[in-house]
Amino acid sequence: MDVNAVRKEFPILDQEINGHPLVYLDSSATAQKPLKVIEAVNEYYRFNNSNVHRGVHTLGSRATDQYEGAREKVRRFINAKSTAEVIFNRGTTTGINTIAYSYARNHLTEGDEIVLTQMEHHSNIIPWQQVAKATGASLKYIPLQSDGTATLEDVRNTVTENTKILAIAHVSNVLGTINPIKEMAKIAHDHGAVIVVDGAQGAPHTKVDVQDMDCDFYTFSGHKMCAPTGIGVLYGKRELLEKMEPFEFGGEMIDFVNLYDSTWKELPWKFEGGTPIIAGAIGLGAAIDFLNDVGIEAIEEHEHNLIGYAMERMNTVEDLTIYGPEKRAALVTFNLADVHSHDLSTVLDSEGVAIRAGHHCAQPLMKWLEVVATARASFYLYNNKEDVDRLVDGLLKAKEYFGDVF
């Protein structure tokens, strides 16, 4: 992969922040957008803007073709069997809430268990807490090893015949832990449970094959994979989605409406109430084209090399505590002595380096790490070794600046 060529596709990177060339290390929060995506959205609004599935006019059919064309691109990207299994929505949070409302609340009862890990993002905790409160089901947590991994043995020891849902991140947004979804799905299925995969940090960075992993649900956000904000995907196995009631009711998702009752459209549209996120879906289609052009395996390899280099360099910085396992996705979470991550982030920003600071929507995990907050640098296909060097230089500057803490 030619990273310099890739970088040219991202106009936002070509600017100075506080007098320094921008180094963007916050892609786990949201990724930057390549020209191809910006232009696809621009072209849609300039030439094709129309509502979908309704108008019997040329713009309407162009918009519908592009919107449904994007669905087929997503289907291929994750290797779903059918576009009926690909539901467009606002993102991972909406995806998990849809499963919680439309599936879990109707399938779980007192005595049932929902199994999670402590590495989950709030989006994969709170909807399940609410399901537990509404149904009387209980929540159980797979313990974490000291490096922030969950072993298959611990999954086996936690999942029981009463478990109805195993909900787990493909990749942790804090620790970078990569969970073995295929093996975890098998354990869930052996106990008659379904597996819900939070793919927010998985789909942008690694080859996802929902059939090979045999996951029941997989949900992700377009904005973390170079697409616009506001678009996401919920994949579900057809037989499960068929049994689920819609989550939102209104236009677009109906077949017939009578005064006292109505019927729903077939999949996937019964889950897409209201005017959908048309430009977002078209942008997501363009983002998938872009990622495919670069090659998802090439991206994976590039990120693997980059995180290897980042760990090597960061390990040389004294007083830096790095969290998470050795084998990790392309992100690194850390603290510099007792410096609050917000202060650290401010110093790095003054050097043009954008990182994340705070609890990363993972307060239970912060508690487990025994910290109030951490800093996080996350990498994507447009980052290079110079970005890592600039991060390390910034950390050394911060050490000088906060000298009295050391």
Ligand SMILES: Cc1ncc(COP(=O)(O)O)c(C=O)c1O
């Ligand atoms: C692991 C994980 N899950 C869920 C989410 C929520 O994604 P969104 O805000 O796009 O719905 C995020 C976002 O940071 C995440 O990292």
